[in-house]
Amino acid sequence: MNWQKATLIKKRQSAEDVWVLTVKPEKWEPFDPGQFYQLQLPGIFLDRCYSILSTPADEGILEFGIQCIPGGVLSPQLCEMEVGGSIEIIGPQGAYFNWKPEMRGPLVLIGGGSGMVPLISIYNHVKSLDPGLPITFIMSAKSPEKIMDYNSWKDRLITRFTSSEPRIDQDFLQNKIDLAQKDAMYFICGSGRFTYDIKNYLENLGVEKIQIQSEQFF
Numbered sequence: 001m002n003w004q005k006a007t008l009i010k011k012r013q014s015a016e017d018v019w020v021l022t023v024k025p026e027k028w029e030p031f032d033p034g035q036f037y038q039l040q041l042p043g044i045f046l047d048r049c050y051s052i053l054s055t056p057a058d059e060g061i062l063e064f065g066i067q068c069i070p071g072g073v074l075s076p077q078l079c080e081m082e083v084g085g086s087i088e089i090i091g092p093q094g095a096y097f098n099w100k101p102e103m104r105g106p107l108v109l110i111g112g113g114s115g116m117v118p119l120i121s122i123y124n125h126v127k128s129l130d131p132g133l134p135i136t137f138i139m140s141a142k143s144p145e146k147i148m149d150y151n152s153w154k155d156r157l158i159t160r161f162t163s164s165e166p167r168i169d170q171d172f173l174q175n176k177i178d179l180a181q182k183d184a185m186y187f188i189c190g191s192g193r194f195t196y197d198i199k200n201y202l203e204n205l206g207v208e209k210i211q212i213q214s215e216q217f218f
Protein backbone atom coordinates (compact mmCIF):
# COMPACT_ATOMS: atom_id res chain seq x y z
CA MET A 1 0.00 0.00 0.00
CA ASN A 2 1.48 3.36 -1.05
CA TRP A 3 0.59 7.01 -0.84
CA GLN A 4 -1.07 8.17 -4.05
CA LYS A 5 -2.48 11.36 -5.48
CA ALA A 6 -6.23 11.99 -5.64
CA THR A 7 -8.02 14.92 -7.28
CA LEU A 8 -10.99 16.66 -5.70
CA ILE A 9 -13.74 16.44 -8.33
CA LYS A 10 -16.78 17.50 -6.26
CA LYS A 11 -17.46 19.18 -2.95
CA ARG A 12 -20.69 19.93 -1.11
CA GLN A 13 -21.81 20.92 2.36
CA SER A 14 -23.79 18.15 3.99
CA ALA A 15 -24.30 19.52 7.51
CA GLU A 16 -23.56 22.74 9.39
CA ASP A 17 -19.92 21.74 9.84
CA VAL A 18 -19.45 18.75 7.51
CA TRP A 19 -18.31 18.80 3.89
CA VAL A 20 -18.45 15.87 1.51
CA LEU A 21 -15.37 15.63 -0.69
CA THR A 22 -15.52 13.40 -3.77
CA VAL A 23 -12.07 12.48 -4.98
CA LYS A 24 -10.73 10.52 -7.92
CA PRO A 25 -7.67 8.49 -6.87
CA GLU A 26 -5.02 7.51 -9.39
CA LYS A 27 -5.67 3.87 -8.50
CA TRP A 28 -9.02 2.87 -7.04
CA GLU A 29 -8.96 -0.17 -4.73
CA PRO A 30 -11.92 -2.32 -3.64
CA PHE A 31 -12.77 -1.89 0.06
CA ASP A 32 -15.15 -3.07 2.74
CA PRO A 33 -17.63 -0.45 3.98
CA GLY A 34 -16.41 0.90 7.31
CA GLN A 35 -12.78 1.19 6.19
CA PHE A 36 -10.81 4.44 6.10
CA TYR A 37 -7.96 6.22 4.34
CA GLN A 38 -5.24 8.48 5.70
CA LEU A 39 -5.34 11.87 4.00
CA GLN A 40 -2.74 14.61 3.78
CA LEU A 41 -2.11 17.69 1.70
CA PRO A 42 0.80 17.55 -0.77
CA GLY A 43 4.06 18.66 0.79
CA ILE A 44 2.61 18.78 4.31
CA PHE A 45 3.49 15.56 6.09
CA LEU A 46 0.68 15.59 8.56
CA ASP A 47 -2.03 13.07 7.99
CA ARG A 48 -5.36 12.23 9.56
CA CYS A 49 -7.68 9.24 9.14
CA TYR A 50 -11.02 9.64 7.35
CA SER A 51 -13.66 6.95 6.88
CA ILE A 52 -14.97 6.21 3.41
CA LEU A 53 -18.47 7.58 2.87
CA SER A 54 -19.06 6.09 -0.58
CA THR A 55 -19.73 2.39 -1.15
CA PRO A 56 -17.72 -0.29 -2.97
CA ALA A 57 -20.20 0.07 -5.86
CA ASP A 58 -18.98 3.65 -6.49
CA GLU A 59 -16.02 2.40 -8.48
CA GLY A 60 -13.37 4.93 -9.46
CA ILE A 61 -14.20 7.54 -6.83
CA LEU A 62 -14.03 7.90 -3.06
CA GLU A 63 -16.19 10.14 -0.91
CA PHE A 64 -15.19 11.44 2.51
CA GLY A 65 -17.32 13.35 5.02
CA ILE A 66 -15.07 15.82 6.81
CA GLN A 67 -16.18 17.67 9.91
CA CYS A 68 -14.43 21.02 10.10
CA ILE A 69 -12.92 21.15 13.60
CA PRO A 70 -12.17 24.76 14.59
CA GLY A 71 -8.51 25.00 15.57
CA GLY A 72 -7.78 21.63 13.94
CA VAL A 73 -4.70 21.36 11.75
CA LEU A 74 -6.01 19.41 8.77
CA SER A 75 -9.81 19.29 8.71
CA PRO A 76 -10.35 23.07 8.12
CA GLN A 77 -7.87 22.93 5.21
CA LEU A 78 -9.67 19.96 3.67
CA CYS A 79 -13.06 21.65 4.06
CA GLU A 80 -11.71 24.77 2.34
CA MET A 81 -10.22 22.92 -0.65
CA GLU A 82 -11.41 23.85 -4.11
CA VAL A 83 -12.49 21.45 -6.82
CA GLY A 84 -9.46 20.54 -8.95
CA GLY A 85 -7.13 20.51 -5.94
CA SER A 86 -4.96 17.54 -4.99
CA ILE A 87 -4.63 15.47 -1.86
CA GLU A 88 -2.57 12.43 -0.99
CA ILE A 89 -4.23 9.30 0.31
CA ILE A 90 -3.23 5.87 1.54
CA GLY A 91 -5.63 3.00 2.06
CA PRO A 92 -8.05 1.39 2.32
CA GLN A 93 -7.24 0.55 5.92
CA GLY A 94 -9.02 -0.89 8.91
CA ALA A 95 -9.19 -4.62 9.46
CA TYR A 96 -11.69 -4.63 12.26
CA PHE A 97 -14.45 -2.03 11.81
CA ASN A 98 -16.06 -3.10 8.58
CA TRP A 99 -19.03 -5.02 7.26
CA LYS A 100 -18.28 -8.35 5.58
CA PRO A 101 -20.64 -10.39 3.34
CA GLU A 102 -20.64 -13.28 5.82
CA MET A 103 -22.45 -11.04 8.33
CA ARG A 104 -25.95 -11.98 7.32
CA GLY A 105 -27.89 -10.79 10.38
CA PRO A 106 -29.74 -7.52 11.04
CA LEU A 107 -27.66 -4.42 11.74
CA VAL A 108 -27.74 -1.86 14.50
CA LEU A 109 -25.75 1.28 13.64
CA ILE A 110 -25.11 3.81 16.40
CA GLY A 111 -23.24 7.02 15.59
CA GLY A 112 -22.25 10.28 17.20
CA GLY A 113 -21.58 13.36 15.02
CA SER A 114 -19.23 12.62 12.12
CA GLY A 115 -19.27 8.98 13.25
CA MET A 116 -22.18 8.80 10.83
CA VAL A 117 -19.75 8.62 7.88
CA PRO A 118 -18.80 4.92 7.88
CA LEU A 119 -22.29 3.97 9.06
CA ILE A 120 -23.79 5.60 5.94
CA SER A 121 -21.40 3.55 3.78
CA ILE A 122 -22.36 0.33 5.59
CA TYR A 123 -26.09 1.18 5.45
CA ASN A 124 -26.08 2.00 1.72
CA HIS A 125 -23.96 -0.99 0.79
CA VAL A 126 -25.96 -3.54 2.78
CA LYS A 127 -29.32 -2.13 1.63
CA SER A 128 -28.19 -2.38 -2.00
CA LEU A 129 -27.42 -6.08 -1.48
CA ASP A 130 -30.42 -6.93 0.71
CA PRO A 131 -33.12 -4.23 0.74
CA GLY A 132 -35.24 -6.18 3.24
CA LEU A 133 -32.57 -6.57 5.93
CA PRO A 134 -33.64 -4.83 9.15
CA ILE A 135 -31.28 -1.97 10.01
CA THR A 136 -31.73 0.17 13.11
CA PHE A 137 -29.81 3.44 12.65
CA ILE A 138 -29.42 5.57 15.79
CA MET A 139 -27.69 8.97 15.64
CA SER A 140 -26.68 11.37 18.35
CA ALA A 141 -25.80 14.96 17.47
CA LYS A 142 -26.17 18.40 19.00
CA SER A 143 -28.98 19.35 16.63
CA PRO A 144 -30.53 18.30 13.27
CA GLU A 145 -28.25 20.79 11.49
CA LYS A 146 -25.24 18.69 12.61
CA ILE A 147 -26.56 15.51 10.97
CA MET A 148 -25.29 14.81 7.47
CA ASP A 149 -28.03 15.26 4.82
CA TYR A 150 -30.58 15.27 7.61
CA ASN A 151 -33.62 15.78 5.38
CA SER A 152 -32.91 12.72 3.31
CA TRP A 153 -31.98 10.57 6.32
CA LYS A 154 -34.47 11.69 8.97
CA ASP A 155 -37.14 9.06 8.22
CA ARG A 156 -34.59 6.26 8.55
CA LEU A 157 -32.96 7.53 11.74
CA ILE A 158 -33.70 7.34 15.44
CA THR A 159 -32.18 10.53 16.81
CA ARG A 160 -31.10 12.10 20.07
CA PHE A 161 -30.33 15.83 19.88
CA THR A 162 -28.20 16.68 22.87
CA SER A 163 -28.86 20.43 22.75
CA SER A 164 -32.45 19.71 23.84
CA GLU A 165 -32.55 16.04 24.85
CA PRO A 166 -30.56 13.82 27.22
CA ARG A 167 -27.63 11.80 25.89
CA ILE A 168 -28.24 8.25 24.68
CA ASP A 169 -28.31 5.98 27.72
CA GLN A 170 -29.02 2.34 28.48
CA ASP A 171 -32.79 2.80 28.84
CA PHE A 172 -32.96 4.59 25.49
CA LEU A 173 -31.12 1.73 23.76
CA GLN A 174 -33.30 -0.87 25.48
CA ASN A 175 -36.42 0.88 24.17
CA LYS A 176 -35.18 1.44 20.62
CA ILE A 177 -33.35 -1.81 19.78
CA ASP A 178 -34.86 -5.24 19.26
CA LEU A 179 -32.49 -7.02 21.64
CA ALA A 180 -34.10 -10.38 20.80
CA GLN A 181 -32.21 -10.36 17.46
CA LYS A 182 -29.37 -12.58 18.64
CA ASP A 183 -27.70 -12.65 15.21
CA ALA A 184 -27.57 -8.83 14.93
CA MET A 185 -24.26 -7.01 14.42
CA TYR A 186 -23.69 -3.67 16.14
CA PHE A 187 -21.49 -0.95 14.66
CA ILE A 188 -20.69 2.02 16.91
CA CYS A 189 -18.75 5.07 15.73
CA GLY A 190 -18.05 8.43 17.33
CA SER A 191 -15.81 10.05 19.92
CA GLY A 192 -13.89 7.90 22.39
CA ARG A 193 -16.30 8.56 25.26
CA PHE A 194 -19.36 7.94 23.08
CA THR A 195 -18.21 4.55 21.79
CA TYR A 196 -17.02 3.48 25.25
CA ASP A 197 -20.34 4.32 26.88
CA ILE A 198 -22.52 2.77 24.15
CA LYS A 199 -20.48 -0.44 24.18
CA ASN A 200 -20.90 -0.73 27.95
CA TYR A 201 -24.65 -0.12 27.75
CA LEU A 202 -25.03 -2.78 25.05
CA GLU A 203 -23.00 -5.32 27.01
CA ASN A 204 -25.08 -4.57 30.12
CA LEU A 205 -28.16 -5.29 28.00
CA GLY A 206 -26.83 -8.73 27.09
CA VAL A 207 -25.29 -8.04 23.68
CA GLU A 208 -22.24 -10.29 23.23
CA LYS A 209 -18.84 -8.63 22.73
CA ILE A 210 -18.43 -10.57 19.47
CA GLN A 211 -21.54 -8.83 18.05
CA ILE A 212 -20.06 -5.35 18.59
CA GLN A 213 -17.59 -3.46 16.40
CA SER A 214 -16.61 0.07 17.31
CA GLU A 215 -14.43 2.83 15.91
CA GLN A 216 -13.26 5.88 17.82
CA PHE A 217 -12.66 9.15 16.03
CA PHE A 218 -9.90 10.89 17.94
Ligand SMILES: Cc1cc2nc3c(=O)[nH]c(=O)nc-3n(C[C@H](O)[C@H](O)[C@H](O)COP(=O)(O)OP(=O)(O)OC[C@H]3O[C@@H](n4cnc5c(N)ncnc54)[C@H](O)[C@@H]3O)c2cc1C
Binds near residue numbers: 075118
Ligand atom coordinates in the same frame (compact mmCIF):
# COMPACT_ATOMS: atom_id res chain seq x y z
C1 LIG B 1 -10.24 5.59 11.97
C2 LIG B 1 -10.67 7.05 12.00
C3 LIG B 1 -11.61 7.51 11.10
C4 LIG B 1 -12.01 8.86 11.11
N1 LIG B 1 -12.96 9.27 10.23
C5 LIG B 1 -13.38 10.55 10.23
C6 LIG B 1 -14.40 10.99 9.34
O1 LIG B 1 -14.93 10.23 8.53
N2 LIG B 1 -14.77 12.31 9.40
C7 LIG B 1 -14.19 13.19 10.29
O2 LIG B 1 -14.57 14.38 10.26
N3 LIG B 1 -13.24 12.79 11.15
C8 LIG B 1 -12.80 11.51 11.14
N4 LIG B 1 -11.82 11.11 12.01
C9 LIG B 1 -11.14 12.13 12.84
C10 LIG B 1 -9.97 12.75 12.03
O3 LIG B 1 -8.96 11.78 11.81
C11 LIG B 1 -9.29 13.93 12.74
O4 LIG B 1 -8.95 13.53 14.05
C12 LIG B 1 -10.14 15.19 12.80
O5 LIG B 1 -10.52 15.60 11.49
C13 LIG B 1 -9.37 16.34 13.47
O6 LIG B 1 -8.17 16.58 12.73
P1 LIG B 1 -7.56 18.06 12.66
O7 LIG B 1 -6.19 17.94 12.11
O8 LIG B 1 -8.49 19.00 12.00
O9 LIG B 1 -7.54 18.45 14.17
P2 LIG B 1 -6.29 18.34 15.20
O10 LIG B 1 -5.24 19.32 14.88
O11 LIG B 1 -5.91 16.91 15.31
O12 LIG B 1 -7.01 18.84 16.52
C14 LIG B 1 -8.17 18.17 17.05
C15 LIG B 1 -8.68 18.99 18.22
O13 LIG B 1 -7.67 19.08 19.24
C16 LIG B 1 -7.41 20.45 19.51
N5 LIG B 1 -5.95 20.55 19.72
C17 LIG B 1 -4.98 20.11 18.89
N6 LIG B 1 -3.78 20.37 19.39
C18 LIG B 1 -3.99 20.98 20.57
C19 LIG B 1 -3.15 21.50 21.59
N7 LIG B 1 -1.82 21.44 21.51
N8 LIG B 1 -3.72 22.06 22.68
C20 LIG B 1 -5.07 22.11 22.79
N9 LIG B 1 -5.91 21.65 21.87
C21 LIG B 1 -5.39 21.10 20.78
C22 LIG B 1 -7.86 21.23 18.29
O14 LIG B 1 -8.21 22.56 18.61
C23 LIG B 1 -9.04 20.45 17.84
O15 LIG B 1 -10.21 20.83 18.54
C24 LIG B 1 -11.43 9.76 12.04
C25 LIG B 1 -10.48 9.28 12.95
C26 LIG B 1 -10.11 7.96 12.95
C27 LIG B 1 -9.10 7.48 13.95
